[in-house]
Amino acid sequence: MIVALRESIEVAKGYIQKMTDPVHDMNHVKSVVSLSLRLAKEFPIADRDVIEIATWWHDVGRLFDERHEPISAQVAYDSLIENGIGKKFSKAVYDAIVFHRWNMKPKTLEGKIVRDADKLDFINIKRWERCINKKSDPNCKKHY
Ligand SMILES: [Fe+2]
Ligand SMILES: [Fe+2]
Helix, strand or coil: CHHHHHHHHHHHHHHHHCCCCCCCCHHHHHHHHHHHHHHHHHCCCHHHHHHHHHHCCCHHHHHHCHHHHHHHHHHHHHHHHHHHCCCHHHHHHHHHHCCCCCCCCCCCHEEEEEHHHHHHHHHHHHHHHHHHCCCCHHHHHCCC
């Protein structure tokens, strides 16, 4: 992975660290990154860099709105362009993020992998254990 993309991950981490929702925090994002790269191994034609960058950014839009998918996609796209990444790669990242909600249909293989990895983390026991420890948090409450 080129330096500019590694830097993009650091920028995304800066946003994620501000996320206080225990269901969508750094633990969740790291888990989705790991799951998506495991899924990507089954699809050699998938662009692993697009998948990795998209997973780091996929929930950043939650800082602005619960209907966050297009916001995450746009913030990631703008940040990549600003850091000198080409339009083609940046658009591929946008496409891999924008349709990751349960009932949405991603248009690209990378988008399908990001969505499925995100949903696989729904059955991550550690994620819900964190919520049991923070039962009073409204983001946890709505899942009980
Ligand atoms: Fe999301
Ligand atoms: Fe997510």
